[in-house]
Amino acid sequence: MTHQPNSIEARDIAYHLHSYTDQRKHEAQGPLVIERGEGIHVFDNSGKRYIEGMAGLWSVAVGFGEKRLVEAATAQMEKLPYYHTFTHKSHTPSIELAEKLIGMAPLPMSKVYFTNSGSEANDTAIKMIRYRSNALGKPEKKKIISRIKGYHGVTLASASLTGLPNNHRSFDLPMDGVLHTTCPHHRGFAKAGEDERAFSARCAEDLEALILSEGPDTIAAFFAEPVMGAGGVIVPPDGYWDAIQPILKKYDILFVADEVICGFGRTGNMFGTETYNLEPDMMTLSKQLSSSYMPISALMVNERVYAPIADESHRIGVFGHGYTGSGHPVAAAVALENLKIIEERDLVGNARALAPHFQARLKALESHDLAVEARGIGLIGALELKNPDPQAPVGALGGTVNAAMHQRGLISRNMGDAMAFCPPLIVTESQIDEIFDIAAAALDAVAGEKVAA
Incomplete structure (x- = not known):
């Protein structure tokens, strides 16, 4: 008879594979x-x-133990514990949350697509960008640029965007079509005597040089966090975004603002986009959206992104993408109550x-x-x-x-x-x-x- 572990720690070691963990060290150390x-x-x-x-x-x-979120989850669980948003179906919590987010957006957005994590939101953004390029008759315009030390998730596609070596090692990443440009960390990457504004200008020059070397007609989008999170909390240097954004517009490159960490107050404004006067075409949201009481994330897109996708789905007859839990009614209800608390308090x-x-x-x-x-x-x-x-x-x-x-x-x-x-x-x-x-x-x-x- 096989011996069964008794303590909760031993059971964890016996059965549980952990994220961002040295698995052999965990076997010795425990949780x-x-x-x-x-x-x-x-x-x-x-x-x-x-x-x-x-x-x-x-x-x-x-914070932890917020009873209003527990009550919101319980009430929705009793009313409608689950439903989906496939094939013209919907439910009140996802409709109300989409409406709420469009109303909160720091610049005009057209639609919200719900996912279950920041990784999924960024992965979905990549798929939509490809779909849109095909809809516009630009099948060559598919490459995506992110930044060294940026963090955008752990799916095959979003981990490719992530500019951290340990997210690529032994996973055979990044995948083709994902490029990385200069990390905007002044102390770490500036040249001797280069002040912040000069460094920002060089970051922009590096970005433009990469675009030109690859061919502007092949570059579809640029992904970036307003403030880098998991790459080391890297705050953009003086003049950085003022230098970067005109280049994206010059070459008709979509800007995806990854607000997964910055969104809903972390930088002192509702969105990091407001803190740095950004003008993204797409925004990915998660984490503080529900205070992580329930898994939920969202991708907001402007009309420039949405219209070609809608047209292509009409031509094909379907937008062939979806997650079982997209806009989950319990998660959406909790997110709505969480946003109410953030605003009321x-x-x-x-x-x-x-x-x-x-x-x-x-x-x-x-x-x-x-x-x-x-x-x-x-x-x-x-x-x-x-x-x-x-x-x-x-x-x-x-x-x-x-x-x-x-x-x-x-x-x-x-x-x-x-x-x-x-x-x-x-x-x-x-x-x-x-x-x-x-x-x-x-x-x-x-x-x-x-x-x-």
Whole structure:
């Protein structure tokens, strides 16, 4: 008889394959099992409390344990637990959420298409872009440009957009037709003596050179986050978007703004598109759309994108694309209630009001012996570390500091050697102080251990 594991941790090791995890290390180390959440805190199965300094995965805007979202899900589950949006069918929650999002859009949008994750939204955008090019009689106009260190998801197509090596290694990615241009990280990629505006101009020159080398008639779209998230919370340098957007217009290239992390208040405005005066043709949304209480995402498209797609679907007789859970009624109902809470409690205003304090506390850590750069906007930021050991692999110091924060009751995330901070939008000033007090103590502890060693 096969021995059955007893503890929840052992059962996880026995049966569960994890995302973004060294699977063999996990077999030895095991999981942190989170049992419940309340406000900005989560609790593990031993009762230990942690500040969720990453809002889960950049996403729990209204905090954990929000009863209104539980009640919205319960009410919709009792009324209509599931229905689809295929073949001329619909239901009230998806209709109302689409209407709400079009009304919230920072610039005119025509239609909303619902998906289940940010990856799916970006993947669907790629399919729509291809479909549209064929509809316009431009079958050669299919290539897509994204950026080194950009993050757009993990499906075959969206992971190809993602400009991070570990999302490509051993997956045989990126796929053909996806190109990457310069990462807009000034400290990391600027030349000696190149200020931010000069660097931004060079980023634009690099983009235009790539377009010209490939052939403008072959480039369909440019994907970009207003602020890069998983690539290290990279804030665009001065003048960047003013330099980039005219090039896209010059060569008739669609602009897809990936608002999966930035959307619904994170940068101090409802959308990162507003923060940086962007003019996208398509916007992908997820995470804070439902505070991740339910899986849901959305792709908004303007009329320039929609009209050729509609015409092509009429010519063929169908738009042959869809997901079982697109616009799921329970997820849509939860998202609607979540957006009501964000608006009623002015959580975007809270992010804007607390941003100076959050960024000041983050900036203060930049002077630490283990730090090299603090960067951020609104209620999102990162502290990049420098390992005193030049031979140490990238991420070694970040992992050590992350563990020290965890031990002290703060959940962060190291992206290589950059420590990310992205608390729920309900965070208070005193809680921000607690977050960065813990971060400072963890840095001091790790620095002390290295000196002792």
